[in-house]
Amino acid sequence: MASPIEIDGAEGEGGGQVLRTALSLLFITGTPFRIDRLRGGRAKPGLRRQHLVAVQAAREIGAATVEGAVLGSRELSFTPGAVRHGERRFAIGSAGSTALVLQTVLWPLLMTAGRSTLILEGGTHAPLAPTADSLLDAFVPALGRFGLGDRIELSLIRCGFMPAGGGRLELVVRGGAPPRAADWHRRGALRSISARALVSQLSKDVALRELEVLRQRLGIEAAMGSAQLRIVEVDSAGPGNALQVVVAHEDAVEAFQAIGERGVRAEAVAKRLAREVQAHLDVDAPVGPHLADQLLIPLALAGSGSFSTTAVTEHTRTNARLIERFLPVELRLEEQPSKGTRVCAVTSP
Numbered sequence: 001m002a003s004p005i006e007i008d009g010a011e012g013e014g015g016g017q018v019l020r021t022a023l024s025l026l027f028i029t030g031t032p033f034r035i036d037r038l039r040g041g042r043a044k045p046g047l048r049r050q051h052l053v054a055v056q057a058a059r060e061i062g063a064a065t066v067e068g069a070v071l072g073s074r075e076l077s078f079t080p081g082a083v084r085h086g087e088r089r090f091a092i093g094s095a096g097s098t099a100l101v102l103q104t105v106l107w108p109l110l111m112t113a114g115r116s117t118l119i120l121e122g123g124t125h126a127p128l129a130p131t132a133d134s135l136l137d138a139f140v141p142a143l144g145r146f147g148l149g150d151r152i153e154l155s156l157i158r159c160g161f162m163p164a165g166g167g168r169l170e171l172v173v174r175g176g177a178p179p180r181a182a183d184w185h186r187r188g189a190l191r192s193i194s195a196r197a198l199v200s201q202l203s204k205d206v207a208l209r210e211l212e213v214l215r216q217r218l219g220i221e222a223a224m225g226s227a228q229l230r231i232v233e234v235d236s237a238g239p240g241n242a243l244q245v246v247v248a249h250e251d252a253v254e255a256f257q258a259i260g261e262r263g264v265r266a267e268a269v270a271k272r273l274a275r276e277v278q279a280h281l282d283v284d285a286p287v288g289p290h291l292a293d294q295l296l297i298p299l300a301l302a303g304s305g306s307f308s309t310t311a312v313t314e315h316t317r318t319n320a321r322l323i324e325r326f327l328p329v330e331l332r333l334e335e336q337p338s339k340g341t342r343v344c345a346v347t348s349p
Contacts, residue, residue, distance in 0.1 A: 004077065005325055007035040012318030014041015016051050017293070019076070020104045021319055023058040024297060025326040027080045027108040034077040046072040050096025050122065054104040057090045061105050061116075085114030085175065092122030095165035097129035102171055107297055110151060113176035124160045124167035125198065125242040130290065131257045132156040132169055133198075133244045138255040138291055146179035146298045161200060161240020162259075179298040181305035185342070187286035188250025193220050193277070194228045195245045200236035206266045207231040210243050213270035218245070218277060243269060245277050252286030283310040285340030292316055292343060299345045300329045306344040308336065 009018050022033050039045045047055070047070065055069045055076070063081030090101055098120040109116050124132040130139065133156070140154055153172040160167020195214045197207035211229050214220060222228035241260030246253065258273040260266065280288050285308040287295065292309035293316040299305055300323045309316075312333055320331040320343075334342040 002031045004032040004034045007033055007322070008037055008040075009035045009074070010037040010040025012321065013315045014318075015039055015315070016048075016100070017315060017319055018322055019051055020054055020100060021297070021322050022326070023054060023078065023104050024107040025323065026058070026064070026078055027062045027083050028111050028301070029326050030080055031326055032077070032079040034075075036075045038074045038076055040074070046074045047076070048096065049094045050092050050100055053090055053092045053096065053122075054101045057088075057101055057105050058108075060088060062108060083108045083112040085109065085112065085116040087117045089119040089121070092165065095123035095126055095160060095162040097126045098122045098124055098160070098167060098169045099130040099132060099135055102135070102169065103130075103294065106171075106173065107301070109173040110148065110175045111178060111301070116173045116175070118171040118173070120169045120171065122160055122165050122167060123162060124156060124158075124169060125240060125257075125259060126162055127259045127261075130294070131242060131244065132159070132167070133242070134255040134257050134290075137244070137246050138253055139294055141253055142287070142291060142295060143298065145182040145184055146302060147177065148179060148298070151175065151177065159198065159200060159234045159236045159240065161236055161238060161242070164236070164238025164240075166237030179302040181302040182307070183305055184252075184286055184307040185339075187252035187284065190281075191248045191250060192228065193218050193245065193247050194230075195220065195243070196230040196232055198232045198234050198240070198242040198244070200234050200241075201239040202241055204231055204233070206241055206260065209266040210270040213267050214243075214245060214274055217271065217274035243273055245273060247277060247280065249286065254280060254286075254288045254291060256280070256288065280310050283340045284338060285310045289313050289316065293319055296320055296323055296331060296343070299343065300327050300331060302345060303329055303347045304345050306342055308340050308342050310340045312341045312343075
């Protein structure tokens, strides 16, 4: 077995993505790792609930040996075993992000022959994480560009907001084929901008105020209640609000989201989201900054190919450098005037 990779969890962005990426690539490469100063860039470092569940999920699907898997731990070592498909349920026990646990175990299951059904319980619409809607609207369709569109089925069964959680995602994975190389730089003409506001145990007035801001700020020419502007009342264990905008171009679909917070006006939530969407519209590239981060692993596993993104975050830079330590690939970030950043995978000699 290869020598363990030593990872400083406080380098770069210093968050949980370092752990999740290492767990994803551990089984694919057979390379153990040891990480210290885990989430050292955060106000509350160490393993939180959702990170611990991601570790436990990875250990279960890969029969791995783990040291340091306790809440608050700042050091962790992981030695992989063989990936095992099957039916499993992982409960975070809080409103921690189910999407982040999903993305941890997705790649080992996709790269290994077999079929798995996963039930993930916790938060489906949480701050600082992809929402279930963004996975369905943007991430899963984008995987089709890498030849993986028919290998994943994702369903949102119940929404889970902070702090109650109680949401449920179901994922079916048919593994056994690596991603294929893709080049994605054109988004084409704008086709539509749509927005929907999810509310649970809250007044619909919150959603109406949010959608009105988006209608004005983004120039959505539609009546309230139409396909372009919708209020969705959802069943959840507790109160919550999530706002989603989907931007559809001829050759690209992107999704943007904001989570309502206690003490923050609905208009402020919508204005923040509108600024993020407008920043995407202002640059002629198909992939937004958060989706770009999520597509680094399939790009690297393909070994070649490229895509253009409207912006590169420190999160993405940190993720790219870590992936290069596990895989024989270089991920190049090349600035393009008015075209965003070109992200290229080049197989290392």
